[in-house]
Amino acid sequence: MAAPTLKDVALRAGVSVRTVSNVVNDYVYVADDTRARVQAAIDELGYRPNLLARNLKLGRTKMLALVVPELDVPYFAELARLIIHEARTAGYTVLIDQTDGDERRERELVTEDARGVNFDGVIASPLSLTEEALEGRRASAPVVLLGERLFAAGVDHVAIDNVRAAREATEYLFSLGRRRIAAIGVQHESTGTAKLRTIGFRGAFAAAGAVVDEDLLVEVGHYHREDGAAAMARLLDLPEPPDAVFCFSDLLALGAQRVALARGLSVPEDLAVIGFDDIEDGRYATPTLTTISPDKAVIARSAVRQLIARIDAADEAAEPAQSVQIEAPYRLVVRESTQGRISTGGS
Amino acid sequence: MAAPTLKDVALRAGVSVRTVSNVVNDYVYVADDTRARVQAAIDELGYRPNLLARNLKLGRTKMLALVVPELDVPYFAELARLIIHEARTAGYTVLIDQTDGDERRERELVTEDARGVNFDGVIASPLSLTEEALEGRRASAPVVLLGERLFAAGVDHVAIDNVRAAREATEYLFSLGRRRIAAIGVQHESTGTAKLRTIGFRGAFAAAGAVVDEDLLVEVGHYHREDGAAAMARLLDLPEPPDAVFCFSDLLALGAQRVALARGLSVPEDLAVIGFDDIEDGRYATPTLTTISPDKAVIARSAVRQLIARIDAADEAAEPAQSVQIEAPYRLVVRESTQGRISTGGS
Secondary structure, X not given: OOOOOHHHHHHHHOOOHHHXXXXXXXXXXXOHHHXXXXXXXHHHHOOOOOHHHHHHHHOOOOEEEEEEXXXXXXXXXXXXXXXXXXXXXXXXXXXXXXXXXXXXXXXXXXXXXXXXXXXXXXXXXXXXOOHHHHXXXXXXXXXXXXOOOOOOOOOEEEEOOHHHHHHHHHHHHHHOOOOOEEEEEEOOOOOOHHHHHHHHHHHHHHHHOOOOOHHHEEEOOOOOHHHHHHHXXXXXXXXXXXXXXXXXXXXXXXXXXXXXXXXXXXXXXXXXEEEEOOOHHHHHOXXXXXXXXXXXXXXXXXXXXXXXXXXXHHHOOXXXXXXXXXXXXXXXXXXXXXXXXXXXXXX | OOOOOHHHHHHHHOOOHHHHHHHHHOOOOOOHHHHHHHHHHHHHHOOOOOHHHHHHHHOOOOEEEEEEOOOOOHHHHHHHHHHHHHHHHOOOEEEEEEOOOOHHHHHHHHHOOOOOXXXXXXXXXXXXXXXXXXXXXXXXOXXXXXXXXXXXXXXXEEEOOHHHHHHHHHHHHHHOOOOOEEEEEEOOOOOOHHHXXXXXXXXXXXXXXXXXXXXXXXXXXOOOHHHHHHHHHHHHOOOOOOOEEEEOOHHHHHHHHHHHHHOOOOXXXXXXXXXXXXXXXXXXXXXXOEEEEEOHHHHHHHHHHHHHHHHHHHHOOOOOOOOOEEEOOEEEEOOHHHHOOOXXXXX
């Protein structure tokens, strides 16, 4: 006769497999009476929670993979911290794979079972992953994607409204009386972040009845400080330089601001600067950086909870539900780089 | 009869198990004639390279774990990128575990086999791991530790000479004519980084025949921007504030510099600031940050190569060699926060 399984215990105790698992692993809070009932079922059936055997059987490891392009981009590092915290609270360990946006690496973890590691689920922020690869995925572990809804495929997403956020950032610069507003971060090949933020930027111009000066839209290869610095140098060499710049990331903005200051310009008097991401770096820069602040805590919590819900549903052999698109909030955070020095005391 | 193993193939081909593994996995360069010889042995023996079976048998996954306290501390993020790159070149995938310096999490990955994951080796930068835990480790995977040689135990380390580096940073401030030199980053409980850098700081005073003003040594809980900011605020509230500050990390320095600038001080005229780590952030700050720059590329390369040498030695059942202590170089990088604006063009 086969040894009793987790499922047998769950049936006997009248609880879900997840609840039995929680008791066995002692990971999360389980009500005392439920725990007692599960323990009684375990004793009656003679169930032996052999972690390794159970893992092999259920393919459950309580490990999640977080797939991000770049950890030295603080937005991802800050998000990773929040995701790790949320997952740990729910009894999961997160291991991080940095892909550099390499399509093969992204595909490996998101669409195939990683070699030697069984993750219960994957949270991924892909840069290069194609819709085809995603639709043809073989991996059994559920996936939640961060960032824009790039794919029609039935995959859960968590994102902010990038078009609206970019439009608000640009409208705010118009509201300051700026008229030669530049954008750093355009990527003509992009179908994701860059494209959506460019649409938002143009939308603000349309709403203001203004015409975009295409010379003020600067394409970049990456969203790093050095790309922002190079873009700003180009803009300042124009016959008519901008009086404001919307950078599609805080790193771009910090690079741009550095070049403006190094050339002797005053920020924001000569040039207002606004970024995107609200990384800590921008809160300690001089001047401090105005930015669009996505609610990273909500993004992390939504992604982890949605993923665990999928894992639980798979454990309980429930019908897979329709994919969900979760929209996280954001807000405009005004600091010195657009408003000037507010007081002498603070950051 | 048992199925032929990797070892059988290696014996037949007259090569190491590692070489057969390299051929089978197609990961790294193998000379054409060696590859042909291995392939011939595989064909003769009818060896079938079943990845999963082989992994279970040898416990080899070509996965390395990188255990770091905090990824939103850019020093670790930048180091992680370099380690991932080095490992990938050698055919290994790196997964990162962020521990927040939590002793239990560090112990789990460094001294026990992680649940559900078989790493071939571990590179760790522990904050809280005890010597006892390390000596009693059960895990079979080799470990290389980053940072100071904290332990007598037979574990490989890669580190810079923190005492000497801190002394040089402080002597440089003396050489600028500064006399009220503060230090931010002291941790009285520390046996590691903070302790060694404090020793170096005091060493420079002794060499200069100067007396340390204990009021100018500020203890911090963490090496984050906010800790540097709080420490600087305390120093500036002293009856006799410092004219220079050596911060034990760039993040501390950036927090300290922000507070000094926000209070209307000029850096470096009123206050010279020097950090430690040479993170990109400091190269784009205004003023740009003078710092001690550990050679992160050498640290990453040394750690990965040493770890792979240990893994290979284990594969080949060689006698474990004595533990090694690898010292990586560093240099003092002078920028605006101590030297003032050098030109109007650059960073």
